[in-house]
Amino acid sequence: MAAAASSAAIPNPSSAFSTASSTTRSPLSILRPSFSFPLRPSPRQSLQISCSTNSKSTAAASPSVTTIDPSLSIPRFSPDEPRKGADILVEALEREGVTDVFAYPGGASMEIHQALTRSRTIRNVLPRHEQGGVFAAEGYARSSGKPGVCIATSGPGATNLVSGLADALLDSVPLVAITGQVPRRMIGTDAFQETPIVEVTRSITKHNYLVLDVDDIPRVVKEAFHLATSGRPESKKPVLYVGGGCLNSSQELSKFVELTGIPVASTLMGLGAFPVSDELSLSMLGMHGTVYANYAVEHSDLLLAFGVRFDDRVTDSKSKLDFKAWRVELNEQKMKYPLTYKTFGEAIPPQHAIQVLDELTNGEAIISTGVGQHQMWAAQHYKYKKPRQWLTSAGLGAMGFGLPAAMGAAVANPGAVVVDIDGDGSFIMNVQELATIRVENLPVKIMLLNNQHLGMVVQWEDRESEIFPNMLKFAEACGIPASRVTRIADLRAAIQKMLDTPGPYLLDVIVPHQEHVLPMIPSGGSFKDVITEGDGRTKY
Numbered sequence: 001m002a003a004a005a006s007s008a009a010i011p012n013p014s015s016a017f018s019t020a021s022s023t024t025r026s027p028l029s030i031l032r033p034s035f036s037f038p039l040r041p042s043p044r045q046s047l048q049i050s051c052s053t054n055s056k057s058t059a060a061a062s063p064s065v066t067t068i069d070p071s072l073s074i075p076r077f078s079p080d081e082p083r084k085g086a087d088i089l090v091e092a093l094e095r096e097g098v099t100d101v102f103a104y105p106g107g108a109s110m111e112i113h114q115a116l117t118r119s120r121t122i123r124n125v126l127p128r129h130e131q132g133g134v135f136a137a138e139g140y141a142r143s144s145g146k147p148g149v150c151i152a153t154s155g156p157g158a159t160n161l162v163s164g165l166a167d168a169l170l171d172s173v174p175l176v177a178i179t180g181q182v183p184r185r186m187i188g189t190d191a192f193q194e195t196p197i198v199e200v201t202r203s204i205t206k207h208n209y210l211v212l213d214v215d216d217i218p219r220v221v222k223e224a225f226h227l228a229t230s231g232r233p234e235s236k237k238p239v240l241y242v243g244g245g246c247l248n249s250s251q252e253l254s255k256f257v258e259l260t261g262i263p264v265a266s267t268l269m270g271l272g273a274f275p276v277s278d279e280l281s282l283s284m285l286g287m288h289g290t291v292y293a294n295y296a297v298e299h300s301d302l303l304l305a306f307g308v309r310f311d312d313r314v315t316d317s318k319s320k321l322d323f324k325a326w327r328v329e330l331n332e333q334k335m336k337y338p339l340t341y342k343t344f345g346e347a348i349p350p351q352h353a354i355q356v357l358d359e360l361t362n363g364e365a366i367i368s369t370g371v372g373q374h375q376m377w378a379a380q381h382y383k384y385k386k387p388r389q390w391l392t393s394a395g396l397g398a399m400g401f402g403l404p405a406a407m408g409a410a411v412a413n414p415g416a417v418v419v420d421i422d423g424d425g426s427f428i429m430n431v432q433e434l435a436t437i438r439v440e441n442l443p444v445k446i447m448l449l450n451n452q453h454l455g456m457v458v459q460w461e462d463r464e465s466e467i468f469p470n471m472l473k474f475a476e477a478c479g480i481p482a483s484r485v486t487r488i489a490d491l492r493a494a495i496q497k498m499l500d501t502p503g504p505y506l507l508d509v510i511v512p513h514q515e516h517v518l519p520m521i522p523s524g525g526s527f528k529d530v531i532t533e534g535d536g537r538t539k540y
Contacts, residue, residue: 085214086115089178092221094121098149100140100411101125102133106153108180108193113151125411125440128432130157132404134164135430138173139408142391143366147174147228148408154180155193159200163398166204170395174228184212206232235302238262241285244269245307253306265293267308337532339380342515346487350374350449350511354381354421356492357447360499365417366391366409370402370426374449376517378421400429403446407433410442417499418443424450424471434478437504445498446506451513467510475506482506 077083089112093101103124105113116124127133130152137148148168152158158179168175182191198210207227209220240262246253250273257264257280264274265282276283285293297303341351354377357365363383368391369375375392384390391409393401406420420427427448437444448471475482481501485494491509498507520531 084111084115085217086111087118088214088217089221090115090119090122092218093149094119096221096225097146098122101149101151102127102136102140102408103151104128104130104133104153104157106155106157106180106193108154108182109151109157109178110153110180112178112180123411125407126436127404127407128435129430130160131163131400132407132430132433132436134161134175134177135167135398135401135404136408136411136433136436137175137177138164138168138401139368139391139405140412141168141173141175141408142171142405143388143409144412145174145388146412147176147225149176149178151178152180153193154182154197155195157193158197159195162201162204163396165201167393167396167398167401169204169206171393172232176224176228181210237296237300238302238304239282239296239300240264240274241267241297241303241305241308242270242273243267243306243308244273246270246273247307249307250274262304263296265289265296270307273307337519340518344512344514346489347512348485348488348491348509350451350509350515351377351381352488353447353449353491353495353509353511354378356495357419357421358382360492360495361417361419365389365419366406366413368392368402368405368409368418368420370420370422370429371397371399372423372426373451373515373517374421374423374426377449380517382421399426402426403430403433403437403444406444406446407437407440407442410437410444411440417445419445419447421447421449424448424452427471428469431474434474434480434504434506438478438480441503443502444504446504447495447498448506448508449511450508451511451515471506471508480504480506482508484508484510486510 077087099121100123101116103109103113103116104127113124116122125136127136130150133150133152137150139148140146141148150161150164152161158181161177161179165175165177167173179197181187181197182194186194198208201208207224209224211217211220238260240253240257242253242264244267247270253264253274256262257274257278261280263280263282264278265285266273266276268284268286271284274281282293282296283290285297339351341349343349350373358381363385365382366389367378367382367384369378371393379390379392391405393405402420402422406418410416410418427446436442450467450471452467472482472484481503482505483494483497485491485507494507494509498505518532521527522529522531
């Protein structure tokens with residue numbers, strides 16, 4: 001899934017939405033729910049929503065009717081009790097299956113927070129900074145596959161979400177951000193805490209909305225979640241390549257073609273799986289297939305093969321694939337260039353610390369990182385076994401991502417081992433979220449690889465310095481148990497204690513600042529320029 005951020009700004013008492021989602025800058029058809037009743041709050045009728053879509057779409061397959069979990073649609077209001085736009089917003093989130101949000105309050109979003117307190121199904125995890133909230137929503141989405149939701153006020157609260165929205169767009173993470181906005185009559189007047197957040201986020205979200213009418217809230221929420229969880233299709237020339245394996249799935253195939261509008265080319269065995277008389281049929285391809293079917297396959301930029309065996313009449317004649325020699329060659333490369341690191345007497349190599357963590361967690365922990373050398377070492381030396389174990393800011397490279405992302409992952413995955421492998425520079429950028437994990441008692445383990453430097457910067461400039469600041473004091477201030485380890489002989493026991501301690505824990509691992517990330521292909525270089533030894537500063 002790819003993700004772009006979706007955001008919405010909601011003028012008080014309206015709201016605003018941004019959608020960072022896993023897909024494209026919306027070539028998809030946007031859902032337009034139809035309602036059999038007015039949405040204006042009425043003392044005589046409760047709000048009930050059904051969503052229908054067109055039966056045929058060339059963009060994405062969506063069910064024609066949205067099925068709502070009855071437990072999420074029980075009205076909290078009596079038929080004669082009017083509700084505010086904020087309550088309609090929260091009910092819309094409940095219908096999307098949202099159970100957790102990361103919301104920081106402010107004047108323009110206070111009504112939303114009050115409505116959240118009336119929800120029976122949504123838990124608000126209060127971050128200590130809006131950037132912490134949006135990164136936590138990302139960690140939630142990255143580790144669970146479900147959209148992350150964050151909420152902020154107008155002005156500085158909204159602009160504090162910008163890095164997270166850009167990060168979600170670049171890494172294709174499904175994210176829905178909701179902000180408050182100043183009252184409608186004050187928009188564009190440079191009012192207190194007013195920023196044009198829709199314009200600010202337009203290029204870093206998949207789509208965004210300025211909601212001015214309470215009637216639009218259910219539709220906008222539905223669209224925002226659809227966009228955030230759909231892909232970014234960019235194919236211009238797709239073709240379905242259908243064989244005999246689809247003969248028992250012809251109805252499903254026809255429905256798929258109806259929804260997508262993709263032309264169909266059939267193998268000899270696949271004839272009949274899709275009606276040749278249909279305008280989207282290219283008939284048979286292969287040695288004696290139609291010219292246009294073979295042309296379509298040759299020039300397609302996306303080939304979806306259903307129930308076929310890629311025989312030589314369609315592809316081309318190939319000898320039996322035998323990769324033994326190639327595998328032997330690659331194994332020789334593995335033996336010649338293993339991942340290695342320096343040792344420094346009793347000092348702790350950062351790579352070794354990650355290897356010990358991998359051994360003690362059996363490679364099954366959810367790992368988040370900040371950005372820097374520790375990020376690369378965590379990618380190299382922890383042996384990941386499953387999807388959604390690895391949470392990092394890849395495209396944007398946002399320092400400060402690790403701790404709040406781990407927080408979101410812990411909310412989404414209760415009972416999982418969640419470890420933030422962080423650097424001292426990156427960690428301190430969102431150190432305030434220690435308070436959140438303590439208040440929420442989230443079992444986030446922080447393994448700080450503390451080299452007292454911005455490692456990726458010092459890779460070009462070595463110098464000595466004292467240990468400052470004392471990271472243990474930050475943990476102590478928030479009531480989080482913490483310890484420091486400086487000797488390699490004490491490392492394993494220290495990591496085991498971190499893992500065994502209930503709740504959050506911070507382990508400050510003091511590592512040499514002289515170590516560098518290798519191998520390294522210099523910027524602008526290629527494989528022939530790879531650096532496998534030295535300090536990574538070699539010119540090529």
